[in-house]
Amino acid sequence: GAVVSQHPSRVICKSGTSVKIECRSLDFQATTMFWYRQFPKQSLMLMATSNEGSKATYEQGVEKDKFLINHASLTLSTLTVTSAHPEDSSFYICSARDGRQSNRGTEAFFGQGTRLTVV
Amino acid sequence: DQQVKQNSPSLSVQEGRISILNCDYTNSMFDYFLWYKKYPAEGPTFLISISSIKDKNEDGRFTVFLNKSAKHLSLHIVPSQPGDSAVYFCAASPLTSYDKVIFGPGTSLSVIP
Numbered sequence: 001g002a003v004v005s006q007h008p009s010r011v012i013c014k015s016g017t018s019v020k021i022e023c024r025s026l027d028f029q030a031t032t033m034f035w036y037r038q039f040p041k042q043s044l045m046l047m048a049t050s051n052e053g054s055k056a057t058y059e060q061g062v063e064k065d066k067f068l069i070n071h072a073s074l075t076l077s078t079l080t081v082t083s084a085h086p087e088d089s090s091f092y093i094c095s096a097r098d099g100r101q102s103n104r105g106t107e108a109f110f111g112q113g114t115r116l117t118v119v
Numbered sequence: 120d121q122q123v124k125q126n127s128p129s130l131s132v133q134e135g136r137i138s139i140l141n142c143d144y145t146n147s148m149f150d151y152f153l154w155y156k157k158y159p160a161e162g163p164t165f166l167i168s169i170s171s172i173k174d175k176n177e178d179g180r181f182t183v184f185l186n187k188s189a190k191h192l193s194l195h196i197v198p199s200q201p202g203d204s205a206v207y208f209c210a211a212s213p214l215t216s217y218d219k220v221i222f223g224p225g226t227s228l229s230v231i232p
Contacts, residue, residue, distance in 0.1 A: 034219065043208065043224040093162050108220055110162035
């Protein structure tokens, strides 16, 4: 089945540095990918929609200059957390849907998630 | 304002019995609903879905019921197994952006052997 791979799975960085997280669709093309963030014991909050070849669409309250999203190809989207601070520590997850599936009844596939810790 | 609600943060069920997880939504533009299962430090995995044109969808031990007028859906797991212990997220997708999935806060299910 379709697989979405996310890298790295865990990263620890110093406050003020930037961290890049990759999300790849391994056996399908994804014109749209989604980035979520999960705080401990809370739900997955949609941060932004990554669109191949165009600007990402950010949800209300998400700083687009802080969370840079690039979707340069049909199989890769990246999320860069710029000038990270301890409050950015969280679990980040991407998702993608097989663009070949025109049927509405297919689910989005999720990456394994990235645990970011800013110290 | 939370558009997808799961009012029970946790649920404990005896092995072999039925688990019922509830979900309510407020956005009438939602027309596709999904349930995901999630283990700690992993991404969610798809479980079952239902379109708004249906009121029931069944897949093995899992059945999802949708009551559109009440804006309510539920996931039934029968019989419950210890391996079902996980966090279950109800999610919804709007007609205008069907790739977008909005999650509820989740219900932690514990199936006791």
